[in-house]
Amino acid sequence: MSTVTDEETVVIRPRRATWVSVVLAAFLLVAFVVVAVLLRSSNTGVIFETSDQIAMVGIGVVLACGALLFATPRVRADAQGVEVRNVILLTKRYTWLEVIAVSFPDGASFARLELPEDEYLGVLAIQSVDRDHAVEAVRTLRRLHKQAWADQP
Numbered sequence: 001m002s003t004v005t006d007e008e009t010v011v012i013r014p015r016r017a018t019w020v021s022v023v024l025a026a027f028l029l030v031a032f033v034v035v036a037v038l039l040r041s042s043n044t045g046v047i048f049e050t051s052d053q054i055a056m057v058g059i060g061v062v063l064a065c066g067a068l069l070f071a072t073p074r075v076r077a078d079a080q081g082v083e084v085r086n087v088i089l090l091t092k093r094y095t096w097l098e099v100i101a102v103s104f105p106d107g108a109s110f111a112r113l114e115l116p117e118d119e120y121l122g123v124l125a126i127q128s129v130d131r132d133h134a135v136e137a138v139r140t141l142r143r144l145h146k147q148a149w150a151d152q153p
Contacts, residue, residue: 010144012075012137016129021071025064032060073124075137077144082113086124094121096148102141104134111138 036056039048069087076083081095094113101114104126111126111134126137 009076009078010140012077012125012140014071014073014125014127014130015133017073017124017127018071021067021069025067028067029060029064032056032063036060075123075125075141077141079144079148081148082141082144084113084121084123084125086122092121096145097152099145102138102145104128104138111141 033056036053039053039056040050069089072085072089073087074085079096081093082099083091083093085091094115098115099113100116102111103114103120104111109128111123112120113123114120126134126141128134130137
């Protein structure tokens with residue numbers, strides 16, 4: 001991530017959040033499959049059918065997919081601009097001239113793009129728990145931002 005050419009695109013993803021979300025998704029899926037398997041063998045007086053087991057697995061799949069959403073944040077940056085995708089899979093693209101600064105405020109959990117009129121966009125792909133990876137990512141985005149502003153007449 002240290003040197004960026006004009007044609008190169010830098011892709012930044014969170015590391016720890018991805019790891020945690022994959023582990024959580026696997027745990028949820030396994031837990032619901034185990035519950036579904038044990039559902040018919042429990043003697044609670046309630047009659048569970050195969051459809052109940054399928055529904056339990058389905059709930060596990062839905063919850064696991066929800067947990068995996070936290071692995072989707074991404075930033076793509078190049079010499080022209082930056083594209084930010086956060087948890088809900090909506091992608092926003094800004095040219096570097098639309099971005100005032102790339103900041104990581106003290107005590108913040110993630111970086112942000114400072115936009116005109118006191119607005120900002122949180123960048124969930126750059127999280128403080130990633131430590132050195134986050135520092136290098138912010139430095140790379142700042143370098144691209146500075147380079148784009150320097151190229152202006």
